[in-house]
Amino acid sequence: MSKKSILVVEDEIDILEILVYNLEAEGYRCYKALDGEGGLALARQKNPDLILLDLMLPGLSGTEICTELRRDSLTQDIPIIMVTAKAEESDAIVGLGLGADDYVTKPFRPKELMARVAAVLRRVGVRNNSGGGERLEANGVLIDTVRHEIQVDGQTIEFTATEFKIIQLLASQPGRVFSREQISAKAIGQPMLPMDRNVDVHVKTIRKKLGDRRSVIETVRGVGYRFAPRKGQG
Ligand code: CA
Numbered sequence: 505m506s507k508k509s510i511l512v513v514e515d516e517i518d519i520l521e522i523l524v525y526n527l528e529a530e531g532y533r534c535y536k537a538l539d540g541e542g543g544l545a546l547a548r549q550k551n552p553d554l555i556l557l558d559l560m561l562p563g564l565s566g567t568e569i570c571t572e573l574r575r576d577s578l579t580q581d582i583p584i585i586m587v588t589a590k591a592e593e594s595d596a597i598v599g600l601g602l603g604a605d606d607y608v609t610k611p612f613r614p615k616e617l618m619a620r621v622a623a624v625l626r627r628v629g630v631r632n633n634s635g636g637g638e639r640l641e642a643n644g645v646l647i648d649t650v651r652h653e654i655q656v657d658g659q660t661i662e663f664t665a666t667e668f669k670i671i672q673l674l675a676s677q678p679g680r681v682f683s684r685e686q687i688s689a690k691a692i693g694q695p696m697l698p699m700d701r702n703v704d705v706h707v708k709t710i711r712k713k714l715g716d717r718r719s720v721i722e723t724v725r726g727v728g729y730r731f732a733p734r735k736g737q738g
Contacts, residue, residue, distance in 0.1 A: 508625060509533040511552040513543035513569065514587065515561050519610070523556060523587075526614040527621070540564025544572055547579045554625055557604070559588040559595050567599050574603040583624045587612070601683035601727045627679055627733070640675045643720045643732055647675050656717050666692055667710050670703075671731075674721065679733030681724045703729075 510532045514520040517538070524534045535550050537543035540561045547555060555573070559566035566586055573579040586607040588596040596607035605624050608617050640647040646655040649672060654661055663671065669691035674682060684703040688696040692703070707729055711718040720732045 507531060507533045508553040509535065509550065510621070511535045511537065511543065511546055511550065511555045513537045513540065513555065513561065513566075514558040515539060516558075519558075519587075522614070523617075526618060527556075530618055530621075532621075540566070540569045543569055547573060547582060548576065551578070552582060553628075554621060555582055555584045556621070557584050557586050557599075559586055559592050559599065567595060567602060570599050570602045570604050583628050585620060585624055597727060600681045600724070601686075603680075603686070605680055627677070640672070642675060642678050644717050645671075645675070645714070645720055647672055656714055661713050663710070663713060667706055667713075670706055671710060671721075674729060674731040678731045681727050681730045683728040685728075687728065 508531075510527050512520060512523045512527070512534055514523060514536075515538050520536055520538065524536060527534050535546050535552060537546050540563050543555070543557070543561075544564070546552075557566050557569060561569070564572075566588070570584060570586070573582065573584065580603075584599075584604040586596050586599045586604050588599075588607055588609055590609045593607075593609060596604075596609070599607060605627070606620055608620055640649070644657050648654070652668060654663055654668065654671060670687055673687060673691045682690075684700075685696045687703045688694060688700065692706070696703070707721060711721055714720065722730050722732050724730055
């Protein structure tokens, strides 16, 4: 297996060096950027397997970079872990809504960070090995995107087309949080309006139909929803 590559975007040179030192010790190849523009350019150029993204950067902020990365088809699937000061944790949560996969707060223990990196890479590996996404299976829920069918513990359950799309979107990346705006845009096919409760209403119905497996759709307070990570992940 070839070396996984990680792009580290961090303006504090000491922290950058610590990150790179630890990542290289784990066998990753590292690309370094000291600011947001450099980070974006390297992300497009090198297509790394993962990006460690500092939130407080000169010029473009981490959340802006996150938005840019997710907007560009070249970079939209690269997993992102945000690195943030404890006091900026609320920004990190915003970042999760923008499509980041995880975040760690400074000061971090290198061991913990390495475990997070490995967990996110594993999660993505599962995502990419699902064979074109024809059948997704997690936590007792089997989603067959070809037959447009969902089975829960072996029992086929009827979902509307919109409900199906929402489940499919969430289950495409177990553990990743999708904001209500993202769910609305991607699964319902329309931008979310102010006071729009459409997504919540759909999720409520989906959970009712899932019965004993209702807990696979998790609410992430203030952000949105996610499909429960598979056991042993994330
Ligand atoms: Ca910084």
